[in-house]
Amino acid sequence: MTSADVRGADPGDGRVSTPGTGRARPWPDAAPALPPLAPDRGLPTPDWSEVVEHFREGLIVCDADGVVRHLSPVAERLVPEVVAGEVLAAAGVPALLATDPGEFTHHGRRLRLRQVPLSAARRCWYVEDVTESVSRADALLAERARSAFLAVVGEKLGNPLHPDRAAAAVVRLAVPTVADVAVLVLAPRSGRARWWRAVRADDEAPALDSGMLAAAALPSAIEEGLGGTEPHALDWVVEQAVEAGWLPGVDAAGATARVVPLPGRETPAGVLLVARRDGRWYDEADLDLVRAFAARAGAALTTAVLYRDQAEVADTLQASLLPVEPAAAAGVQWGTAYRPAQAGLRIGGDFYGSHRLVDGGSVFFLGDVSGKGVEAAVFTGQLRQCLHALHRVESQPGRLLKLLNDALLETTQAHGQGRFATMVLGVVRPHRDGSLTLTMAGGGHLPPLVLRASSEVEVVPLSGMLIGVVPDPRIGEVTVHLAPGETCLLYSDGVTEARGGLRGDEQFGAERLLHAVTGCHRMPAPALAERIEQVTCDWLGHGDHDDIAVLALRATGPGRPGRHLHAVHGPTGADRPRETTP
Amino acid sequence: MTATTTEADPARAFPGYLEFLAEADEHGAVEVAVGLLESGVPAERVLLDLVAPAQAEVGERWARDEWSVAQEHAATHISERVVAAVAAYADPRPTRGRIVVACMDGEWHALPARLVAEVLRLRGWQVTFLGASVPAAHLVSYLHRYDAHAVALACALPMRLPHAHRMIEACRRSDVPVVVGGRGFGDDGRWARVLGVAWAPDAPTAADLLADERALRAMPPARLDHLADDEYASLTKRRGELIDSALADLRERVPGVRDYTPAQLDSTVSDLGYIVDFLAAALYVDDETLFGEFVEWLVAILVSRRVPASAVGLTLDHYGQRLRDFPRAGRFLDRARALVSGLSDAPRR
Numbered sequence: 001m002t003s004a005d006v007r008g009a010d011p012g013d014g015r016v017s018t019p020g021t022g023r024a025r026p027w028p029d030a031a032p033a034l035p036p037l038a039p040d041r042g043l044p045t046p047d048w049s050e051v052v053e054h055f056r057e058g059l060i061v062c063d064a065d066g067v068v069r070h071l072s073p074v075a076e077r078l079v080p081e082v083v084a085g086e087v088l089a090a091a092g093v094p095a096l097l098a099t100d101p102g103e104f105t106h107h108g109r110r111l112r113l114r115q116v117p118l119s120a121a122r123r124c125w126y127v128e129d130v131t132e133s134v135s136r137a138d139a140l141l142a143e144r145a146r147s148a149f150l151a152v153v154g155e156k157l158g159n160p161l162h163p164d165r166a167a168a169a170v171v172r173l174a175v176p177t178v179a180d181v182a183v184l185v186l187a188p189r190s191g192r193a194r195w196w197r198a199v200r201a202d203d204e205a206p207a208l209d210s211g212m213l214a215a216a217a218l219p220s221a222i223e224e225g226l227g228g229t230e231p232h233a234l235d236w237v238v239e240q241a242v243e244a245g246w247l248p249g250v251d252a253a254g255a256t257a258r259v260v261p262l263p264g265r266e267t268p269a270g271v272l273l274v275a276r277r278d279g280r281w282y283d284e285a286d287l288d289l290v291r292a293f294a295a296r297a298g299a300a301l302t303t304a305v306l307y308r309d310q311a312e313v314a315d316t317l318q319a320s321l322l323p324v325e326p327a328a329a330a331g332v333q334w335g336t337a338y339r340p341a342q343a344g345l346r347i348g349g350d351f352y353g354s355h356r357l358v359d360g361g362s363v364f365f366l367g368d369v370s371g372k373g374v375e376a377a378v379f380t381g382q383l384r385q386c387l388h389a390l391h392r393v394e395s396q397p398g399r400l401l402k403l404l405n406d407a408l409l410e411t412t413q414a415h416g417q418g419r420f421a422t423m424v425l426g427v428v429r430p431h432r433d434g435s436l437t438l439t440m441a442g443g444g445h446l447p448p449l450v451l452r453a454s455s456e457v458e459v460v461p462l463s464g465m466l467i468g469v470v471p472d473p474r475i476g477e478v479t480v481h482l483a484p485g486e487t488c489l490l491y492s493d494g495v496t497e498a499r500g501g502l503r504g505d506e507q508f509g510a511e512r513l514l515h516a517v518t519g520c521h522r523m524p525a526p527a528l529a530e531r532i533e534q535v536t537c538d539w540l541g542h543g544d545h546d547d548i549a550v551l552a553l554r555a556t557g558p559g560r561p562g563r564h565l566h567a568v569h570g571p572t573g574a575d576r577p578r579e580t581t582p
Numbered sequence: 583m584t585a586t587t588t589e590a591d592p593a594r595a596f597p598g599y600l601e602f603l604a605e606a607d608e609h610g611a612v613e614v615a616v617g618l619l620e621s622g623v624p625a626e627r628v629l630l631d632l633v634a635p636a637q638a639e640v641g642e643r644w645a646r647d648e649w650s651v652a653q654e655h656a657a658t659h660i661s662e663r664v665v666a667a668v669a670a671y672a673d674p675r676p677t678r679g680r681i682v683v684a685c686m687d688g689e690w691h692a693l694p695a696r697l698v699a700e701v702l703r704l705r706g707w708q709v710t711f712l713g714a715s716v717p718a719a720h721l722v723s724y725l726h727r728y729d730a731h732a733v734a735l736a737c738a739l740p741m742r743l744p745h746a747h748r749m750i751e752a753c754r755r756s757d758v759p760v761v762v763g764g765r766g767f768g769d770d771g772r773w774a775r776v777l778g779v780a781w782a783p784d785a786p787t788a789a790d791l792l793a794d795e796r797a798l799r800a801m802p803p804a805r806l807d808h809l810a811d812d813e814y815a816s817l818t819k820r821r822g823e824l825i826d827s828a829l830a831d832l833r834e835r836v837p838g839v840r841d842y843t844p845a846q847l848d849s850t851v852s853d854l855g856y857i858v859d860f861l862a863a864a865l866y867v868d869d870e871t872l873f874g875e876f877v878e879w880l881v882a883i884l885v886s887r888r889v890p891a892s893a894v895g896l897t898l899d900h901y902g903q904r905l906r907d908f909p910r911a912g913r914f915l916d917r918a919r920a921l922v923s924g925l926s927d928a929p930r931r
Contacts, residue, residue: 159755164729169757205796311727346720502829502851503822515845520652522606527659530714531652534690537715538852542688542745 057126060096062088064121078111078127096125103130110134146289149177153293157300166304168208170262170272170297171198175206178290179274181247184262185222186270186301188215199248219244225259225271238275247275258282260290262298269301321347321377323549324384326354329362331430335525335552337533341372341494341545349376350492350549351384355391360430363391363400366490366551367423367445367467376547379419382411387425397441398477401425401467405443405475408468420468424448424490434484434557442476443467446496449514450480451487451521451528457514460488484557487525489517494548495532500539508539525554590621592631600636606656612667625672626704629665629697630785637661637693647886661693669700676708679731681792682758684712684721686737686746686766694764695736701785702734702792718749725756732759732792737766740773740876741859744814744866747777747804759798761791768872776867778804808868813908817862824904825854831900836893853880857897861911870914877918881925895922 052059058075060082062068071084081091088096095104101113110131116124153173157166167184174182180200185193193213198206219240221231231237237259242252257275261268272294276282282290326334340348352366365387369379386407387400394400404425412419426440440448442464450458460480465473482488491513498508516535520528529550536548595614602610618628640657643649649657683699685692692714699711710728712721725733733753737746743766753760763782767774774781778801782788791797809815817824829851832839842850857880864873877898881891902915 156757159726159757161756162726162729165757205799307726311723315727342719501848502825502855511844512848519650520655523652523656524606524608524659527655530659530690531655534715537688537690 057128060088060125060127061118062123062125069122075125075127078109078129079106101125142285146285146292149289150292150296153296157296161300161304161307163301163304163308164210166300167194167196167270168210170300171196172206172208173297174198174272174274174293176200178286178293180277181250181273181275183241183246183273183275184270184297185213185218185226185273187226187264187268188218191215193218197246219246221259222271222273225261225273226268228261228268230261231259237273241273241275246273250275250277254278256281258287258290260287260294262294262301264298264302269298269305272297318345318347318377321381323350323352326352326364326551327356327362329354329356329428329430330360331434331436331556332362332428333525333554333556335527335529335550335554337529337548337550339494339533339537339545339548340377341547345373345377347374347377348372348547349380350494350547351380352490352549352551353384353387355388357391357395357427361395362428363387363395363397363425364428364490364551364553365423365425366492366549367421367425367443368492368494368547368549369421370419372547376419379421383408383421386411395427397425397427397439398475401441401443401464401475402472405467405473406471409471412468420466422446422466422493424462428553430555434555436482436553436555438480438482438488438553440478440480442478443473446491446493446510448480449489449491449517450482451489451517453483453485453521455519455521457518457521459510459514482553482555484555485522487521487523487528487552487554489528489532490551491532492547492549494546495536495550498536498540498545498548500541500543504541504543508536512539525552528552528554590618590623592618592623592627595632596636599632600639603636603640603657603660604653606653606660608660608663611660611664615664615668616671619668619671625668626701626786628668629700633661633664633668634694634697645883645886647883658693662696665693665696665700669703672704674704674706676703677706678708680708680710680728681732681734682710682712682721682724682728682730683734684716684736685714686735686742686749687717688715688742688745689736689738689766690714691736691738691764694738695734698734698736698763698785698788702789705789707731707789707792718752721749722752722756725753725758730758731795732761732798734788734792735760735762736764737762738764740766740768740867740872741856741863742766743773743777743863743872744818747866750777750779759795761788761798763788768869773867773869773872775802776805776869778802806866808910809866811910813910814862814865817858817865817905817908817911820904821855821858821862824858824901825851827904828854828857828897828900832893832896835896853884854897856880857894857901861901861914864914865910868910870917873914874918874921877921878925881922891922891925895919898922 052072055072055074058078059070059072060068060075061070066088068082068084068086068088071082075082079091079093079096081093082088083091093106095101095106095113101115103110103112105111109129112128112130114126116126118124156169156173161169167186171182171184175198181197183195183197185195187193191214193215194210195213196208196210198208201207221237221240224231238255238257239252241247241257242250242255247255255275255277257273260272260274262270262272274290323336323338325336334354336352338350340346342348349369349372354362354364356362369376369383383404386404390400390403390407394403408421421443422445423443424440424445425443426438429437431437440460440462442462444464444466447462448460450460452458460478462476462478464476467473480488496508496510496513499505500508513532516532517528520531523531529552532550533548595618599611599614602614615628615632618632619625637658640649640654644651644654681702683695683702685695696711699709703709712724735746735749737743746762746766750760750762761780761782762774767781771781771783780791780798780801782791832850839850860876861873864870877894881894884894885891898915898919902912902919905911905915
């Protein structure tokens with residue numbers, strides 16, 4: 001940060017206020033009216049000319065014919081054209097002849113004029129030099145505008161944005177306050193430099209475009225800026241930029257431009273080229289503002305890039321920890337719902353999935369590990385990987401769950417984590433008539449529900465102990481037969497223990513779940529899973545919740561083979577960058 | 583099930599298609615849609631002239647209590663599958679920027695938003711559909727992660743307008759323009775104007791609006807000065823207490839309520855909550871018609887389920903007494919009360 005930056009900056013304690021909020025108004029609206037002036041009774045007859053000489057205002061007194069009768073030295077200095085003894089009009093100063101003179105500029109000074117009628121049709125002009133106070137007020141207003149501008153910039157660039165959008169925001173914000181055309185060139189990566197440009201349009205919103213350029217094609221002034229120095233050969237900057245076609249609608253002859261580096265972590269994050277069409281020079285105050293702006297822009301871009309890099313890592317890791325949708329299996333329609341406790345994280349301690357077996361059946365599971373958030377998600381990852389490997393050697397649910405228990409016990413003891421899981425693990429096998437046989441093993445998890453074709457809802461009696469706590473746990477086993485159109489439903493305690501209702505502290509409970517699925521026996525499995533997610537979230541209102549997971553299996557019956565339908569495409573990679581010139 | 587629905591006209595295919603929805607027959611419904619596509623009907627027309635009106639009819643049937651919630655859900659699921667099939671059939675190549683389409687947190691009516699997403703995709707946008715009930719945190723982290731030209735937010739219930747406003751602001755803080763749609767913003771989009779956000783009545787209009795970035799960014803500011811009276815904030819704080827006392831009041835004055843099953847009690851509590859939430863939303867955008875329209879709708883729904891309109895009237899009276907020092911809310915409640923009296927005096931069908 002430069003000293004100018006500090007000067008322009010909002011100290012953050014609210015002392016630099018935007019104009020108009022006026023806490024200490026210099027001119028109170030309701031100032032008491034002063035009594036009218038009484039005639040000067042000046043007792044010791046003063047030597048008027050001597051007194052008048054020291055007035056800050058100059059005096060010009062004319063007689064009824066408009067001939068100048070008196071001219072004070074101050075007036076003589078400010079309006080030398082006026083000569084005593086001659087007609088005022090002869091001076092050729094239009095402001096002196098106007099009926100309502102006010103302020104005017106004369107010989108480079110700002111003069112304030114007022115006219116007062118005297119006795120005998122004489123008139124007096126008071127001339128005051130207000131150059132300094134006006135420029136002080138202008139400077140104050142400009143300073144206020146600058147801090148207001150920087151405050152807006154700080155606010156708009158303050159969020160960790162996507163790098164591209166941060167770059168677009170930088171050029172958009174630069175126009176029109178600091179430039180008619182602003183071009184941002186990012187530091188080149190592998191020989192290419194990306195750029196963004198905003199051009200002042202007639203209405204409010206500037207026109208934006210962007211592209212990519214070979215680093216070798218960058219004008220030398222830009223290269224210099226990327227090296228961290230502000231180029232000093234200023235007329236060159238405009239010429240180079242106009243020649244390179246960077247400044248549409250700008251004529252090299254009348255325009256001014258500057259190049260300012262945007263501070264990055266070590267080397268500049270990029271450079272900002274600002275240009276004005278009308279030839280208004282960038283003075284020191286303007287440059288201070290551009291630099292302060294560049295400092296904020298540089299910080300925003302650096303943050304955005306940092307965020308992107310870390311988010312990329314996080315996304316990759318998250319993706320590996322997200323539940324994988326069950327693999328398509330003959331005769332089974334799967335339905336799933338998943339809503340982690342921390343919405344921004346999108347992963348949690350609930351998990352589900354399936355693996356196909358060589359004999360045409362599938363292993364399926366749904367469970368919940370102790371804890372929440374990233375650590376719980378990592379543990380679900382370990383658990384799913386264990387299962388992935390173990391189902392190849394053992395496909396009998398009870399024995400598979402015991403194997404899993406031993407494997408987890410070993411891992412948790414080795415890491416001293418003390419984590420455990422509850423889960424239902426089953427094997428589903430289809431029959432020729434479209435029915436399904438489900439053999440399920442229970443590891444301390446909530447009992448599955450079965451929606452019968454008769455609209456009855458059964459609670460499957462499945463008990464068992466937690467997985468990953470003791471060696472050789474007691475594991476319950478049960479076999480369920482699903483006729484075509486019947487559904488088995490697995491869910492995590494995030495559903496039944498959702499707290500909501502009237503005061504937000506009542507558990508959703510098994511009764512409400514039973515009620516919610518009653519009458520849903522004809523629903524497709526995905527619709528059923530979504531319905532459970534919906535009623536649970538409705539119950540929660542906007543309150544906090546635990547991870548929620550639902551897995552439904554429906555016997556599709558012997559009907560037509562399932563047509564594979566594509567879901568909506570997910571986000572794909574970024575568009576292929578194009579090589580363009582601004 | 584046979585190929586009788588191949589006439590290349592969505593309107594003619596409509597009755598048959600609706601049958602398949604009623605039977606939750608995914609394959610039948612998909613065949614009707616794909617049949618239209620194969621005979622040359624543009625994908626956009628299949629979505630907007632077949633899927634959309636059929637879904638509207640599904641909603642109507644639920645409102646008239648002809649279909650259960652389960653049937654409605656199943657039909658909606660089939661519609662989703664049809665949309666997916668139409669999208670897969672058309673498979674447009676993206677040539678424009680990314681648009682993120684999402685439903686408000688708590689908003690489960692995803693199909694209208696999904697249709698908008700597909701229409702945008704057909705028009706060359708690269709569309710990411712985040713689905714139903716997207717938490718604001720999820721949306722914002724998505725926007726930080728992927729550059730988006732704009733966000734399209736759907737809101738079907740005006741009750742969620744205050745929440746929608748916070749979500750819109752969150753997108754704007756990320757410097758992404760927002761366009762909104764859905765009945766939640768009023769049938770003419772008037773509550774979108776109050777919130778100072780671009781609004782589109784249908785998918786084609788949304789597509790046109792999104793193509794005009796300047797129009798998207800040049801929105802007049804929100805007109806929410808009325809929030810200074812704090813009625814909205816105070817009302818939301820007193821939500822639980824209001825529902826509690828309204829329930830006690832109903833128990834005392836309507837004898838049947840005492841014998842309600844737990845499930846009936848739950849739905850009564852949520853209806854009492856909706857009344858408070860819609861009143862709060864009406865205060866938020868300062869429009870009594872928001873509350874009035876809701877009360878009319880609620881009475882229609884309850885009457886079709888054999889709950890008398892006068893029960894709603896009792897609760898409105900009760901809230902009115904409780905909210906004596908809320909002049910705006912009091913005015914809204916009075917108007918709604920008058921509406922309910924009009925409805926219950928009307929002769930039965």
